[in-house]
Amino acid sequence: METPGNSFEQSARAISRMMGLIFVMFLLVGGFLVYLMIDPTLSAFQSEPEPTLIAVAPPEEDDFDKIENGIHLRTGFVEGEGLMTVVNNCTNCHSAKLVTQNRMDADGWRKTIKWMQETQNLWDLGKNEDIIVDYLAMYYAPGKKGRRQNLTNIEWYDLEE
Ligand code: HEC
Incomplete structure (x- = not known):
């Protein structure tokens, strides 16, 4: 007990x-x-949430620098070697039209560039100057006017009074 x-x-x-x-x-x-x-x-x-995979739509076609029928659509420049160098250096201050409506030989283009550098604050183009002048003298030379080549092989006929 x-x-x-x-x-x-x-x-x-x-x-x-x-x-x-x-x-x-x-x-x-x-x-x-x-x-x-x-x-x-x-x-x-808490464990980190699993990163969920989000389906990303394929990016829309970047047609900022699209070229159609040999023409750079955004600027109207003719397609050719040096095109993008010209686009990048010659459309910042004025319309590309100011360039494309002109026709000069290499010497003329070089003088225009020099004039802009001396009076319009155009920067030193360095090695690009030759590329640009070559392009312009090739596609915007004095002989080349308008959008198409002159017609050839035309059979002319005389007008009779
Ligand atoms: C820093 C600015 C600037 C850049 C970049 C520039 N320009 Fe110009 N350009 C000017 C100005 C300003 C004028 C005069 C515009 C006006 O008269 O309305 C001019 C005028 C012109 C003219 C007309 C000249 C004339 O006699 O009427 C041509 C052609 C031209 N530029 C070509 C070019 C080319 C080719 C390039 C690329 C190498 C270029 N420009 C880049 C500023 C620039």
């Missing part, structure tokens, strides 16, 4: 064990609350 003393000792031990348990619970809950203050969304426990 248990003595009353023993039973008292037992319940005291039970209570102290309970207190210990409650204390541990407090520590756990308290720790968790402190952690929540630092990381409220518990992000440390």
Whole structure:
């Protein structure tokens, strides 16, 4: 049989064990609350979402520098070697038309470029100057007027009064 003393000792031990348990619970809950203050969304426990693959529509055809029938559509320049150098250097300040409506030989084009450099703040073209002058003298030379070559092999007939 248990003595009353023993039973008292037992319940005291039970209570102290309970207190210990409650204390541990407090520590756990308290720790968790402190952690929540630092990381409220518990992000440390969430795995990164898988990156979803988004189907990207193929880019629309870039026709900024489209060439059709031998003509650079955006500027009207004739297709040829040096075209893009001319487009990049000669359409910044004025319309390409100012260039394409002119006809000069190499010397004339060089003088025009020099004139623009001296009076219109055109930059030093460096090695591109030869490319540009060659292109212009080739496609915008004095003899070449208009959009088509002169007709040949025409059978003329005399008008009779
Ligand atoms: C820094 C600006 C600038 C650039 C770049 C430029 N020009 Fe000019 N250009 C001018 C100005 C300004 C005029 C005069 C425009 C006007 O009279 O309305 C001019 C006029 C012209 C003329 C007409 C000249 C005349 O006698 O009427 C031609 C041709 C010409 N430029 C060709 C070119 C060529 C070829 C290039 C490329 C190498 C070029 N330009 C690049 C500024 C520029």
